[in-house]
Amino acid sequence: MPFTKKIGWSDRKEAQMSDQKLEDSADSSLNCGRATDFKTKMNLTARQIRDTEHIFQEWEGGPFSHLTRLTIPQQSAHGFKFSANGHLFESLLSVKVYCDSLTGISGSNLDQDPIVADLVTAGRIGFAGKYGTHIVTPGQICIRDTKASWEFDCAPATRVRVVTIPRHLLFSRMRSTKVLNQAYVSDISAPEVRFLLNFLEAIEKTSDDLDLSISAQNIALDACATLFSGMLSERAELGLQEHPNATLKAAKNVIEKNLDKHDLSPAMVAQTVGVSLRTLHRSFSASNDSIMAFARRRRLQKAHGELVRLGSKASVSEIAARWHFADASHFIRHFKSVYGTTPTAYLRNYGATGSEN
Numbered sequence: 001m002p003f004t005k006k007i008g009w010s011d012r013k014e015a016q017m018s019d020q021k022l023e024d025s026a027d028s029s030l031n032c033g034r035a036t037d038f039k040t041k042m043n044l045t046a047r048q049i050r051d052t053e054h055i056f057q058e059w060e061g062g063p064f065s066h067l068t069r070l071t072i073p074q075q076s077a078h079g080f081k082f083s084a085n086g087h088l089f090e091s092l093l094s095v096k097v098y099c100d101s102l103t104g105i106s107g108s109n110l111d112q113d114p115i116v117a118d119l120v121t122a123g124r125i126g127f128a129g130k131y132g133t134h135i136v137t138p139g140q141i142c143i144r145d146t147k148a149s150w151e152f153d154c155a156p157a158t159r160v161r162v163v164t165i166p167r168h169l170l171f172s173r174m175r176s177t178k179v180l181n182q183a184y185v186s187d188i189s190a191p192e193v194r195f196l197l198n199f200l201e202a203i204e205k206t207s208d209d210l211d212l213s214i215s216a217q218n219i220a221l222d223a224c225a226t227l228f229s230g231m232l233s234e235r236a237e238l239g240l241q242e243h244p245n246a247t248l249k250a251a252k253n254v255i256e257k258n259l260d261k262h263d264l265s266p267a268m269v270a271q272t273v274g275v276s277l278r279t280l281h282r283s284f285s286a287s288n289d290s291i292m293a294f295a296r297r298r299r300l301q302k303a304h305g306e307l308v309r310l311g312s313k314a315s316v317s318e319i320a321a322r323w324h325f326a327d328a329s330h331f332i333r334h335f336k337s338v339y340g341t342t343p344t345a346y347l348r349n350y351g352a353t354g355s356e357n
Helices: 046-051 177-181 191-205 207-212 214-237 246-257 266-273 277-285 291-313 316-322 328-339 343-356
Strands: 005-007 026-029 037-044 067-072 080-089 092-099 102-106 115-122 125-129 132-136 140-145 150-154 158-165 184-187
Touching: 037 046, 080 191, 080 207, 080 214, 092 191, 092 214, 115 191, 125 140, 132 140, 140 214, 158 191, 158 214, 184 191, 184 214, 184 266, 191 207, 191 214, 207 214, 246 266, 246 277, 246 291, 266 277, 266 291, 277 291, 291 316, 291 328, 291 343, 316 328, 316 343, 328 343
Parallel strands: none
Antiparallel strands: 005 067, 026 037, 037 080, 067 102, 080 092, 092 158, 102 150, 115 140, 115 158, 125 132, 125 150, 140 184
16 A cells, blocks of 8 residues: 555644654744734655654644645655645635645535635646546636535645535525536636636735735725626536436537637537536437537537628638638538539539529
């Protein structure tokens, strides 16, 4: 059985070891200079990891209290580092985190467990819960309700922007909290994610004002809760209401929104919807269809519409590339199978028919 060592978090600035102090190894504290500043760090050697099983205690209270059963895997032979720097006010935490290899549980089925957003900028974090498994890679964000426990696995040298807000703030802003059963996973390029990041940057730039005004802090907290609820509610609009075709409807909406993206794939659709790839394939199979067959048909319909709109100005090769067909001949073959003729002949006949009318 591989060796692992469980640890907890402590807000004591100095942790006493049996044979040494960890004065320079573990430091978890609020920066007292400004009420909104938050800073915590941990720097353990391999020996300290082996010898400190009973030194660290679970954080009872505080922004990371939803993390439990923390384990540093065996491969951390060179030690373990963790740091978080950012802001904490009115139960809104926004920090940039560095974390070495770590596993544990996020959430304990408690009402006070927060809604957490993890925006990964380096490394990887895996989440596994009752309703799905997600691997969050650089450039992706994952928003989840930690009341529903998630097992997590953080890769070495992972950097992530972490934002937490009280879950009760979202309840009054959402038509149904059932959507919280699913994690929201999206790319940083999504407009709503960019808007959230711009908002967080604005908080950092105005931290002096926030430090002096409880009213400003409340406004920022309300704004963040509204952003989160809006992003999560979009999942409901994608079709995650409870009916037999929920997954299929959600997946088709995701495909529709990403027809012009080169990275459209079953894996991307499954992750965005918040279901396993196997579940997604099964949903399409039940309707005698496949994920990429549906995407190809919709892309072909988009290409057909563009061909008709451009008329004599249309370039078959450019249209084929724009709608992500492998090449012009591939596009022509699929076009002919549906419309009975090549794009050029179709356009010529369409023009003749149009002139007669």
